[in-house]
Amino acid sequence: MRFARLGPAGDEIPVAIDDGEVLDLRSLTGDISGGFLASDPGPDALVRHARAAGDLPVVDRADGLRRGSPVARPGKVVCIGLNYRDHAAETGADIPTEPIVFMKDPMTVIGPDDEVLVPRGSTKTDWEIELAIVIGTTARYCASEDEAATHIAGYAIANDVSERAFQLERGGQWDKGKSCETFNPLGPWLVTPSALEADGLDPNALSLQLRVNGELRQDGSTRDMIFRPAEIVRYLSQFMVLYPGDVISTGTPAGVALGSGAPYLQAGDVVELTAEGLGSQRQTIGAA
Template sequence: MRLGRIGAPGAETPVVIDQDGATFALAALTADIDGAFLASGGIDRVREALAERALPLIDPAGQRTGAPLARPGKVVCVGLNYRDHAEETGAPVPERPVVFMKDPSTVVGPYDEVLIPRGSVKTDWEVELAVVIGREARYLESPAEAPGHIAGYAISNDVSEREFQLEYSAQWDLGKSCETFNPLGPWLVTPDEVRSPQALGLRLTVNGETRQRGHTKNMIFGVAYLVWYLSQYMVLRPGDVINTGTPAGVALGLPGTPYLRAGDIVELSIDGLGSQRQTLSNA
């Protein structure tokens, strides 16, 4: 099952897309797809309504696709989680997950414009598997418990300004939390439609040229481990997002490869989770 939101920014309508690709409105079940919806068993209610054919069919043609999750509580990011990415940036392979936070207001739709910050010379791309939490995770006993706390998966573009991130501060926040720096979606795909989060190919192109081609099997720390690990240090609540890291191929790790400029087009996809496309503009 694929959950999504369509409509103008701030006025999105929640929808579900069934296995045949038909789109149904969820307004009768929920005002939005958010933490409260997930925490209250919303996904199960949608599944039941689909089975009973109780939802109205709609045509989404011509409508904007918003992020599939409204108002994430927090966006937790994992850096250097692919060995090849750590190596290309000259960083040591981490012995423990590298964790940082990203402003939740950076989350925008998968086809929305991405703004290059004023003064930026090193705006970069990062295709990532995003995990959306569906049930509170607090001091989980083991990674085996983690799947029961996951609502679904989505594509995330962890856009980053490398000069802000690495040269302006000892922390990464400045380069990670600029406006529009986290396109998400197009869908929140429930776990029953994902064979394994460690069996997904990731791809990203800039102006049609391949920059990233990786696979989640090459994560240093897998999804279940990350959810368990993070639950030891913070409470993960329904509607929280975890960006699980990016494979090699970012501009930071490719000497001579230009960073993003206004007019560039970034396209990214993950197996079974759809695709994104963003045009870059100056803020």
């Protein structure tokens, strides 16, 4: 099943997309929030039971509605750096022996098609297509990847937009280059593990592509990750509690401007992202 939030910013409708129908979930939940994701039985079971009972109306003209982030404001956004071998190589970094962890301001999360703003003073605003993990149940001290996987509600596309001068040349604090306004388009859907499996897809082997002004810049696969999604959840749970609705961005493949020499983003550029089984994003770049 796929979950989404449709409508104007701040007034989105929680929906499920199942068997080609867009179902209004407001009789079940006010939003796609941590509380809904952690519900018992799980959100899939809740939706199927309510649908069978005829309690979920179909959303009219859903295709015409704005697509918001598929998760209401997460408690935290945790990011993994240099998690693809080719990306580490293009930036001249050593292959990490443990995940490189940094945090991103949750207020950066926007819809998948919302405008991304180049910050004031920016000269090096960059793109990063990433597989995002959304946590479904509280995770502490997971003992194995199998245990960690039980805490994953689903997956989405994230664009980990980054200002490289702020990140690398202004005191060496990555968070400064990652937490500018609008720097985390997310969605369009939260796709559950069971939905990926039903489509014959594996989160450890999804293709990822990103284009800028129609030119292919990133063309990778999650099979090239150094640390797999479930291992990332297991690892992070040793250092912090992961709560329902938290988002984890798992790193980006080669092809970012920082390593490839491509021009950095400017107002008027268009960025398009696609990920196998997870849908697509399209952002126009503006100026703060």
